[in-house]
Amino acid sequence: TKKEVSDVKKFVSALLVSCIMVQMIIPSLALTSANTQVAHLQELGFPQEFLDSITDADINCLYEKSQVNTLCYKGKTTAFLYTDDHSDAVSPYGTIPREDMILNIYSVSVADDSCYTEFMMFVTYEWTTGRPNIRRGDGVAVNWDESLFYVDAKTFKCRDNAYFQNKLLSSNSSSVASALAQGGLGYNVNFPVVGHGEDELQLKYTFSGSASFSLFPKRTMYSGNNEVTTVAVEYCHNKTAIIGSVGFIYKGFSVSISTPVLSDSVADNCLIRYGESMHV
Numbered sequence: 100t101k102k103e104v105s106d107v108k109k110f111v112s113a114l115l116v117s118c119i120m121v122q123m124i125i126p127s128l129a130l131t132s133a134n135t136q137v138a139h140l141q142e143l144g145f146p147q148e149f150l151d152s153i154t155d156a157d158i159n160c161l162y163e164k165s166q167v168n169t170l171c172y173k174g175k176t177t178a179f180l181y182t183d184d185h186s187d188a189v190s191p192y193g194t195i196p197r198e199d200m201i202l203n204i205y206s207v208s209v210a211d212d213s214c215y216t217e218f219m220m221f222v223t224y225e226w227t228t229g230r231p232n233i234r235r236g237d238g239v240a241v242n243w244d245e246s247l248f249y250v251d252a253k254t255f256k257c258r259d260n261a262y263f264q265n266k267l268l269s270s271n272s273s274s275v276a277s278a279l280a281q282g283g284l285g286y287n288v289n290f291p292v293v294g295h296g297e298d299e300l301q302l303k304y305t306f307s308g309s310a311s312f313s314l315f316p317k318r319t320m321y322s323g324n325n326e327v328t329t330v331a332v333e334y335c336h337n338k339t340a341i342i343g344s345v346g347f348i349y350k351g352f353s354v355s356i357s358t359p360v361l362s363d364s365v366a367d368n369c370l371i372r373y374g375e376s377m378h379v
Contacts, residue, residue: 136161137150140158149205157311164209171210173205173206173208175203175205176332178201179202180198180202197227200226200230202224203221204222204330205221206369217313218248218316220241220313222310223308225306231306235339237287237335238287238347238356239285239334239335240284240285240354242283242354243329247318247320247328250279250314252276256312258309259272265305269291280352283352283353324372327370330369332367333356335358343359
């Protein structure tokens with residue numbers, strides 16, 4: 100009957116409207132959730148600079164851990180890399196050239212009652228716009244005291260990004276370290292492909308990335324500053340245009356970078372402070 104047909108049309112129309120409203124609401128809820136996570140971490144003392152440099156997955160992980168544990172932002176260590184692979188490497192006498200890449204090392208402690216249960220490590224890099232000229236792949240090695248910590252390979256992840264005028268073009272990501280030992284790990288930096296080297300637009304590309312993983316105490320570590328240990332980080336930039344690559348070698352419990360013939364590198368230590376410890 101006509102009434103039945105009309106009722107069906109009304110039902111279908113109402114269903115379509117409901118579907119459209121749901122599709123509009125879901126992204127809004129997701130955005131609100133992300134903003135809520137960031138705001139909560141800011142209240143805990145996490146600086147915006149740090150939150151901007153890590154991935155959404157890292158932010159979510161920090162937020163989830165903060166719901167059941169005590170998280171504390173422990174600060175950062177910064178190192179600068181200068182290269183000489185510039186086509187315009189002529190500087191006035193006596194001037195200091197601007198750094199080509201900034202390397203940051205962050206640490207976040209996770210505590211249960213008065214004991215540290217985990218140290219979350221974050222390594223980020225950002226190249227100056229237009230650098231590097233050669234992007235065949237770089238490498239990062241991180242080492243720690245194997246008598247104090249062990250790493251869970253499942254916590255490792257890294258991501259490399261390419262931007263054009265502050266807009267993300269593409270990214271590469273991995274959840275597997277290139278080398279892993281009891282006291283260290285190594286991973287490759289894989290720059291996203293953005294075009295030919297002769298393209299004048301190369302001067303407007305920016306490359307950055309981050310890696311994260313967790314170190315777990317092998318014995319009881321109390322909160323405090325009585326003891327200190329270091330986590331050493333080295334970034335190696337491969338400057339070979341055709342032959343040669345960054346690799347990794349094992350030295351005892353640590354991981355070292357096998358550098359190509361032409362390379363630049365920068366290294367620094369991140370301090371981790373904790374209270375007087377004792378064997379469990």
